[in-house]
Amino acid sequence: MAIIDGKALAEKMQADLKTKTDKLIKKGITPGLVVILVGEDSASQVYVKNKERVANNLGFNSVVRRVEETISEADLLKIINQYNLDSQFHGILVQLPLPKHIDEEKVLLTIDPQKDVDGFHPLNMGKLWEGNPLMIPSTPAGIMEMFKEYNVDLTGKNAVIVGRSNIVGKPMAALLLQENATVTITHSKTKDLKDVTKQADILVVAIGVGHFITADFVKNGAVVIDVGMNRNGEGKLIGDVKFDEVSEVASLITPVPGGVGPMTITMLMEQTYQAAWRTIND
Numbered sequence: 001m002a003i004i005d006g007k008a009l010a011e012k013m014q015a016d017l018k019t020k021t022d023k024l025i026k027k028g029i030t031p032g033l034v035v036i037l038v039g040e041d042s043a044s045q046v047y048v049k050n051k052e053r054v055a056n057n058l059g060f061n062s063v064v065r066r067v068e069e070t071i072s073e074a075d076l077l078k079i080i081n082q083y084n085l086d087s088q089f090h091g092i093l094v095q096l097p098l099p100k101h102i103d104e105e106k107v108l109l110t111i112d113p114q115k116d117v118d119g120f121h122p123l124n125m126g127k128l129w130e131g132n133p134l135m136i137p138s139t140p141a142g143i144m145e146m147f148k149e150y151n152v153d154l155t156g157k158n159a160v161i162v163g164r165s166n167i168v169g170k171p172m173a174a175l176l177l178q179e180n181a182t183v184t185i186t187h188s189k190t191k192d193l194k195d196v197t198k199q200a201d202i203l204v205v206a207i208g209v210g211h212f213i214t215a216d217f218v219k220n221g222a223v224v225i226d227v228g229m230n231r232n233g234e235g236k237l238i239g240d241v242k243f244d245e246v247s248e249v250a251s252l253i254t255p256v257p258g259g260v261g262p263m264t265i266t267m268l269m270e271q272t273y274q275a276a277w278r279t280i281n282d
């Protein structure tokens with residue numbers, strides 16, 4: 001068994017990205033990213049702080065726009081439109097989840113698809129499924145980089161995804177399909193889940209239930225990717241995969257923390273760079 005070191009790969013990619021960014025800045029374009037944070041959700045605050053730190057290290061123009069939990073939907077849409085028109089910003093990210101009184105679909109539709117660095121706009125989701133992506137959701141994009149770095153050949157492999165969210169499960173399926181894997185998406189209503197996951201050469205787990213996947217769900221030699229971010233009783237960050245026992249059967253496995261998370265942030269920055277680059281090269 002070997003561990004996929006997401007933190008090390010993230011640092012390597014960030015160093016390369018810094019070099020590219022310096023060149024773009026010399027040409028007069030500083031990549032700009034605005035993260036819009038609605039309310040004070042403490043978990044979201046931590047992610048936002050990490051994103052801000054990486055963006056600053058890269059020399060990006062990084063702004064966190066904090067707005068009150070009680071903001072009206074109309075006012076939030078106005079703020080998004082203001083950043084759509086502001087050429088200083090190449091990327092706009094609205095941190096999810098949003099308060100219940102705000103319609104997430106409306107928010108995602110309002111972000112200019114060219115600035116939608118999360119890749120959650122329906123146009124970007126559609127382009128991804130066409131096999132002609134513009135923006136790719138960061139978490140699945142980071143997972144594909146891990147496969148590349150660790151020489152995981154996907155062609156003809158059985159890839160099983162646990163979780164069907166718009167932000168991880170579905171885009172992950174599109175990317176694996178594009179690389180010629182045979183893809184199965186499972187979810188909470190799947191019958192005999194264990195029988196399905198046991199067939200997986202590649203198993204991607206994104207269900208949001210701590211330590212749900214135990215060794216008996218996993219085929220010998222499988223590659224296991226853990227997208228989970230859960231807090232256990234002691235407030236410790238744990239994945240959806242029970243690492244200690246699954247690592248005994250897997251050939252390659254990601255840890256939490258230090259696996260998918262750091263790659264997610266890195267890919268977000270890569271997409272912001274790409275969006276900035278396109279303003280002078282497309």
Ligand SMILES: Nc1nc(=O)c2c([nH]1)NC[C@@H]1CN(c3ccc(C(=O)N[C@@H](CCC(=O)O)C(=O)O)cc3)C=[N+]21
Nearest residue numbers: 047050093094095096097118257258259261262264265
């Ligand atoms: N519009 C939107 N886009 C997002 O990409 C988005 C979002 N909303 N809402 C929240 C989730 C969560 N998320 C994380 C990114 C990196 C880490 C990360 O770097 N984790 C580190 C350490 C975390 C720690 O120690 O607390 C790790 O896994 O090693 C975690 C979580 C992005 N999200």
